[in-house]
Amino acid sequence: MIEFRNVSKTYPNGVKGLKNINLTIEKGEFIVIVGLSGAGKSTLLRSINRLHEISEGEIMIDNESITAAKGKNLRHIRRDIGMIFQNFNLVKRSTVLRNVLSGRVAYHNTLRTVFGLFPKEDVNLALNALDRVNIVEKAYTRSDQLSGGQQQRVSIARALAQEAKIILADEPVASLDPLTTKQVMDDLKKINQELGITTVVNLHFIDIARQYATRIIGLNAGEVVFDGPVDEATDEKFQEIYGQQLEKEQQRGPIGEGAE
Numbered sequence: 001m002i003e004f005r006n007v008s009k010t011y012p013n014g015v016k017g018l019k020n021i022n023l024t025i026e027k028g029e030f031i032v033i034v035g036l037s038g039a040g041k042s043t044l045l046r047s048i049n050r051l052h053e054i055s056e057g058e059i060m061i062d063n064e065s066i067t068a069a070k071g072k073n074l075r076h077i078r079r080d081i082g083m084i085f086q087n088f089n090l091v092k093r094s095t096v097l098r099n100v101l102s103g104r105v106a107y108h109n110t111l112r113t114v115f116g117l118f119p120k121e122d123v124n125l126a127l128n129a130l131d132r133v134n135i136v137e138k139a140y141t142r143s144d145q146l147s148g149g150q151q152q153r154v155s156i157a158r159a160l161a162q163e164a165k166i167i168l169a170d171e172p173v174a175s176l177d178p179l180t181t182k183q184v185m186d187d188l189k190k191i192n193q194e195l196g197i198t199t200v201v202n203l204h205f206i207d208i209a210r211q212y213a214t215r216i217i218g219l220n221a222g223e224v225v226f227d228g229p230v231d232e233a234t235d236e237k238f239q240e241i242y243g244q245q246l247e248k249e250q251q252r253g254p255i256g257e258g259a260e
């Protein structure tokens, strides 16, 4: 469970990224956060694992305050949280397997992992993770030889190898075409359903959000302006919330059918 308690974030230049956010995200939910550019989606997502520090309030992960956590305790809470980025964040010159194994780093002492000495169980875990996202045959390929969609699947496998209980995905499909978008979103949904991993995804596009989310949270200017199930997140509702701002944003069409 992730809990935001009166969370605000003010950037050093005075911009308010988040304004008094109160939210509870239950285990196993698939949350999509939507909002226009600058609404605060990244700030909210990245505050969960403290990639961004909040200015006020507290964030609880399974009833433990990550806001107050330090040192080993903080590392342990973070170990349970996998992160997926728009640009994949892979070591491009390393093999796929090595990138996935990096999800195990937090479980071992540094020296061992610097030399790539992962136990056999970790290698099996990494290969299983790659199998789950259907690219195990790429395990020994250099990451920069993969397509964007495949690289994003490697980053999902890395979060699986990490044995994350929560996955945060910050615009995971923003650099991908519609077909690959579907494959990556399907993978995220599959692991959410099969493994019960709580998933929080930032997306720019409401129609993709509606296809995958169990609950949609809408942000505007750092505030929660919508929080509800998919069937309440209608075009009319979003028109009412975002009004003319929405019309200026390009809406992406539905994801193509027939992808694997």
Ligand SMILES: Nc1ncnc2c1ncn2[C@@H]1O[C@H](COP(=O)(O)OP(=O)(O)OP(=O)(O)O)[C@@H](O)[C@H]1O
Pocket: 011, 012, 013, 015, 016, 017, 035, 036, 037, 038, 039, 040, 041, 042, 043, 044, 204
């Ligand atoms: N490092 C920073 N310093 C100052 N202001 C920032 C910083 N990062 C973000 N902001 C501001 O905080 C607000 C929220 O930004 P954030 O990146 O969270 O929005 P977003 O919804 O993720 O937008 P996008 O979809 O464009 O990524 C914006 O007004 C942004 O300009």
